[in-house]
Amino acid sequence: MEEKIVITCDSALDLSLDLIKEYNIRVLPMIVKMDGEELLDMEEASPDDILSYHDRTDDLATTSAPSMQQAFQFFTRLVHMGYTIIHFAMSGGMSRSYENAQAAAEQFRKVTVIDSKTASVAGGLLVLRAAEMLRGGSSAEEIIAKSRQIVKKLQEPFLIDEMEFLYKGGRASMLSAFMAGLFNIKPSLYVDNSEGTLKAGKKYRGKFENSAKTFIQESLKGIRAEKKHLMIGHTGLSNGFLEDCRTEIQNLTSFEHIHIIRAGCTITSHLGKNALILAWINEN
Numbered sequence: 001m002e003e004k005i006v007i008t009c010d011s012a013l014d015l016s017l018d019l020i021k022e023y024n025i026r027v028l029p030m031i032v033k034m035d036g037e038e039l040l041d042m043e044e045a046s047p048d049d050i051l052s053y054h055d056r057t058d059d060l061a062t063t064s065a066p067s068m069q070q071a072f073q074f075f076t077r078l079v080h081m082g083y084t085i086i087h088f089a090m091s092g093g094m095s096r097s098y099e100n101a102q103a104a105a106e107q108f109r110k111v112t113v114i115d116s117k118t119a120s121v122a123g124g125l126l127v128l129r130a131a132e133m134l135r136g137g138s139s140a141e142e143i144i145a146k147s148r149q150i151v152k153k154l155q156e157p158f159l160i161d162e163m164e165f166l167y168k169g170g171r172a173s174m175l176s177a178f179m180a181g182l183f184n185i186k187p188s189l190y191v192d193n194s195e196g197t198l199k200a201g202k203k204y205r206g207k208f209e210n211s212a213k214t215f216i217q218e219s220l221k222g223i224r225a226e227k228k229h230l231m232i233g234h235t236g237l238s239n240g241f242l243e244d245c246r247t248e249i250q251n252l253t254s255f256e257h258i259h260i261i262r263a264g265c266t267i268t269s270h271l272g273k274n275a276l277i278l279a280w281i282n283e284n
Helices: 017-022 047-057 068-080 097-105 120-135 140-151 164-168 174-182 208-220 239-252 265-271
Strands: 005-010 026-028 031-034 037-040 062-064 084-089 111-115 157-159 185-192 197-205 229-234 257-262 276-281
Touching: 005 068, 005 120, 005 140, 026 068, 031 047, 047 265, 062 265, 068 084, 068 097, 084 097, 084 120, 084 140, 097 111, 111 140, 120 140, 120 229, 120 257, 120 276, 157 197, 157 208, 164 265, 185 208, 197 208, 208 239, 208 276, 229 239, 239 257
Parallel strands: 005 026, 005 084, 084 111, 229 257
Antiparallel strands: 031 037, 031 062, 157 185, 157 276, 185 197, 229 276
């Protein structure tokens, strides 16, 4: 009897709804907290809600991992449908999502949880590659082994327009936020996928549009990457600006598919509006 396999992930790993539907990916929602309520990401709260809440209250919405009980209930439904589950979680270095999902998975025989060691569109890219392997006929063991290899090769630099959310969230000092605003500095971040944590990168100066072009050029210079997919993630940038980014990347690289993905509530609540994110898989 052929094994029924389903690819699942938590909602901090960003993919478009079209890709989620196309590959029948099941999503465990993160928890969004604002206005004294706990809401389900993607189902009851959107990234625009996060930004609107800040505009209205001058306060930050927060996000948290699904509890072990929520993960257990999520897995239970799929196991009862006869599925073997391969679940991808936001980095254990950034969230309890992996820890809680792993604790829930221990109650089942056919649930494997993989720590993506990242978040946002790099995690989404990892999930997409697993879904492609499944469609191509790979076994659960093959998908798990290959996915764990890919985790080590994921690259995900971020460019931040404004530091207000980082400061209010306790991830930047008042002085660094003030200096960034005063001197029009656009900081970058990157994911250290050995630790699964965010690190400070290079600082760019000037208009965001100009900084973004330089950021793209420097991020992609000389890369040796799998050529199938590159992700452009964002937290509310305009369509025209994003198409300019896509064109710049096409001029520099030969990726088959360049996806533009709106980042979800988790990344938006941390970085604020107008963050730009790139993600790809290195060859080595």
